[in-house]
Amino acid sequence: MDKKFKGDIPGQREGFGRPGRLRGFDYGTSALYYVTMITRKGACILWDWRSVLAAISRQYNEPFEGPILSECGQTVKHFIEQIEFHYAGIKVEELTVMPNHVHMLIRFGVYSPSGRLIAAQTNLPTVIQQMKQAVTKHLGTAIWARTYIDRIVRSEKEADELAQYIRNNSRYWTKDSLCPKIPEDREYEWMTILKE
Structure with missing residues (x-):
């Protein structure tokens, strides 16, 4: 991976991430939190590029299954999975990269x-900040948008719905607002690259 993040990877977008902190809430309180962290400018760097192309090329067809994480994505997954081993009283219950x-x-x-x-x-802010720093140090480059989005989960029903959403997210990524769209006049070109 290039040590200097140039910001010119296809599919990037400006303005991702917004502070979602609830004013006055103690984010150390025992609770379940739903967290979304976005890469810098929405760069598609966490999956192997063939998985990204395969998923996008199916945006008009069936759901995509079977992403392969890039080295960067594997690093992110590893550091998130390590959170519960570094902090007593914290558990990552669901995760999708x-x-x-x-x-x-x-x-x-x-x-x-x-x-x-x-x-x-x-x-929560400390855990997220330290995890992002660990990934940055390991990769030698900053990959994250400055902020992240969080939500306090308020019921078991909501927790179940969010867990299901996380588990199925990769299958329906092409319907996600964060998925770059291929212009119809260039879809054949992308499919040719995918077959190489």
Whole structure:
């Protein structure tokens, strides 16, 4: 991966990410959070480029299955999966790495096998910031948009719906607002590249 992120990768868009913090809320509180982190300018760098092309080329057909993560995507997945080993009382319950963003459900406050609640000793912004820094240090370049989007999950029904959405997200990425669209007059060109 190029150590200097030039910002010229196809499918990039400006203005991704917005602060979503709820004013006055303690983000260290035991709760389930839905978090979306977007790559810088929405660059499709987390999947292998063949997976991105395969998914986009099917935007008018059946759902896409079977993404292959790029080296960058594998690094992101690894560091997110390590969160619960570095912070007591925190568990990543669901995770999907998309071409240009990541969705996860992360629980603060988990129960031990004996049934005792283990409270998190940090807060969500700190965990996200440190994870992003670890990825940046490992890759040698910043890949993230400055902010991330979070939502406090308020019911089991909402948690189930979000978990289902995360599990199925890669199958329906082409319907996602973050998916770059191929102009109809260039679809054949993209399919030719895909077959190489």
